[in-house]
Amino acid sequence: MKRHNPDSFLIKATLLLISTLTVMAGAAIAPSLPAMEKHFADVENAEYLVKLALTIPALFIALFSFIVGMSINRIGRKRLLLFSTLLFACAGSAGFILNSLWAIILSRALLGMSAAGTMTGVMTIISDYYPGQKRASFMGLQAAAMGLGGMVFAAVGGISADFNWRFPFLIYILAFFVFILTAIALYEPEEDKHENNKKLAFVLPKESIGIIYGLGLIYMVAYYLIFVQLPFYLLEISNASAAQSGIALAVSTLAGAIASSQYGAIKKRLDFSIIIIIAFALTAVGQFIMGFGDSYRVELCGLIIAGVGFGLVMPNFSNWLATIVPNHFRGRVLGGLTTFLFLGQFISPIISQPIVNVVGFSNTYSLSAILLLQLAITLLVVKISTAFIAEKI
Template sequence: MPLKTSSLPVKATLLLSSSLTVMAGATIAPSLPAMRDYFAATPNADFWVRLVLTIPALFIAIAAPFVGTMIDRFGRKPLLAFAVLLYGIAGTSGAVLNDISLILVGRVLLGLSVAGIMTTATALIADYYTGAARAQFLGFQAGFMGLGGVLFLSLGGFLADVNWRMPFLIYLLALLILPLVVLVLPEPDRTETAENSGTALTEAFPWRIAGLTYLAAFLSQIVFYLIPVQLPFYLKQLVSATASQSGLAIALATLFSATSAIAYKQIKARLSFMGIYAIAFLAMAVGYLVISFSPTYIMVLVGLAIAGAGLGLLMPNMNVCLTSVTPGSLRGRVLGGLTTAFFLGQFVSPILSQPLSSVVGLDVTYGLAGGLMAAMGAIALGLGWRWQ
C-alpha cells in the first residue's frame, strides 16, 4: 500500500534521490589533477580529463526534454527507478576502467540517468505539494542537494588524495536508494494533480516565463561551473592546494548554497521572483570578484561562501516560478527544459573557460564571470517590479 505523500519516508526518498544529481559531476572534481597526470600520455589529456567531469551535463541536457515528455505521458515512478539503477552502475564504472574513452562512455550513461532523476524527482514534488508547501519543499530539495554536495565533495577530496579512482565509488549510494524509490513513492494521479493544482488556468505552455528562466539558468550555470571545473587548478596554482583542500573549498560553496536554499520559503514570502534573482546574481558577482582578487586560500573561501549563498536561491526560485504557472499535464516538459538549460550551461562552461583562462588567466576569468553576474543582477533589479 503506497504511503501518503506527506509521510517522512516519501519526503526522505525524494530528497535522497535529488541529492544524487549533485554527485553527477562535481564529486570527482578533486580527482582531476591526478587523473590528468595518470592519462598524461594521452593527446590533449587536459581537455579529455575535464570532459570526464562535464560530458554528463551534455547528455543530461539532450535527454531531459525527452524525459519530461515521457513522464507526462507514461508516469513518473518507473522511469525514476530505472534512472537510479543506471546511475549506480554507470557512475561507478570509472573506478575500474583504464581507457579514458570507456570512462567517457560511462559518464554519458550517467548523464542520461541524471536527466531522468532530476526531472522526475522535481515533477513528483510539484505533483505531491502545492502553494507554500511546494515552495518550502523545493527549497528543502535544493538545500538537501547542497548538503549532500558538502558530504560528497568533502569525501571525494579525501578519497582523491588516496587514489583518483576512489571518488567514483561514491556513486554506489544510488543502489541503496533504489529500494526506497520502488517501495515508498506513490505514482501520482496525474488527472487529479492537474485539476487540483489551483495555479494553472490554461493548458498553454508558459513560453515567455520559461524562456527567460531557461536563459538565466544557462548563463548562471556557465558561471557556477567555473568552481568545480577550474577551482582545483586555480588553488593549486595559487597556494599549491591538495585535492582535499580543493574538495573542502568546493564543499564550502555548496554548504552556503544549501543554507540559503533552505531559507527560500521565508525569503519568497517577502520578495518577488525578480527580487530574489537580483539578490542571487549580485551575491554571485561579489563572490566571484573576491575569488578573482584573492591572494590567499582563506580569501578564496570567503568568495566561495558569498557566491554559494547567491547560488542557493536560484534553483528553488526557478522551480517554484515555473511550476506555479504550468499545468500539471505539461509540468514534466517545462521542468525537462529547465534541466536542459542547467546542464547545457555546465557543459559549455569549460569549453568557454578553458581557452579564455589560457589567454587571460584563471583570476581574470573569475573576474569576468563576476561582471556577467553583476550585469544580470542589474537587469533583474530593473525588471523587479514587473514580475512577482
C-alpha cells in the same frame, strides 16, 4: 490515504536522497581532476578530456531531459526514477575499474542520461505531491539537501582522491540504496481530472518560460567555473591538495544548503524576480573576491558568498516554473529547465578554458562576476521600470 501520505518521513527522505544524485554526478570526482590528468598524461589532449569527463554528464542531462520531460506522463514518475537510479549506480561506479579515458567518458555519458531521468522525475513528482507554499518550502529543502550532498560528496571525493583518483567513483554505489528506497517509498501521483480537462485550453506562457531558461543557462555557465577551474586555481595560488579543493567546494555547497533551507521563508516575503536579482548579485560578489584573492582563505570567503547565491537561485527557478504551469505540463517544462541548466554546465569549460589560457584564472572569475552583476542590474532596472509603468496605467 495514509499509505499515500507525501508528508511521511520516508517519502520526503527518499525524494531528498534522489535529489542529491544529480549533484553527485559532478561533485564526487571534481577534486580528483588534477590526478586524473596526470594519470592520463600520455593521452592526447588529456587536459581537455579529463575536464570533459567531469562535464559530459551535463551534456547528456541537457540532451535527454527535455525528451524525458515530454514522455514522463507516459512512462510514469516512479518507473522513470527506478530505471534512472539503477543506471546511475552502474554507470557512475564504472570509472573505478575502467582503464581507458574514453571508456570513462562513455560511462559518464550514460551517467548523464540517468541523471536526466532522476532530476526531471524528482522535480516533477515533488511538484505533484506538494501544492503552493508547501512546494516552495520543500523545493528549498530539496536544494538544501543537494547542497549538503554536494558538500559531503566533494569532501569525501577530495579525501579519497588523495589516496587514489579512482576511489571517488565508488561514491556512486549509494544510488543502489536509493533505488531500493524508491521502490519501497514512492507512489505514482493520481491524475487531477479537473486539471486534465483544462489542459487543452491552457496556453503555455512561453515568453516567461524562455526568460527563465535563458537566465538559468547563463547562470550555470558562470557558476560552474567554480567546479571546473577551482582545483587548478587553488593548486596555482596555494599548492592546495585534492582534499583541500574538496573541502573548499564543500564549504561553498554548505553555504548554499543553508541558504536553500531558508528559501521557503524568503519566498513568503520576496517575489521570484527579486530573488533572482539578489542571487545573481551575491554570486557576482563571491566571484569578484575569488578573482582578486591570492590565498586559500580569501578564496573560501568568495566561495561562501557565491554558494549562498546558488542556494537561492536553484529552488527559485524550479518553483517559479512549477507555479506558472499546470500539472500536465510540469514534466516537459521542468525537463526543459534541466536541459538549459546542464547545457550551461557542459559549455562552461568550453567557454572558460580558452579565456583561462589567455587571461588566467583570476581574471576569468572577475569577468564572470561582471557578467552576472550586469545581468542583476539589468533585471532590477526592468523590474523597477515595469512596476512604474503599471502604476501609471
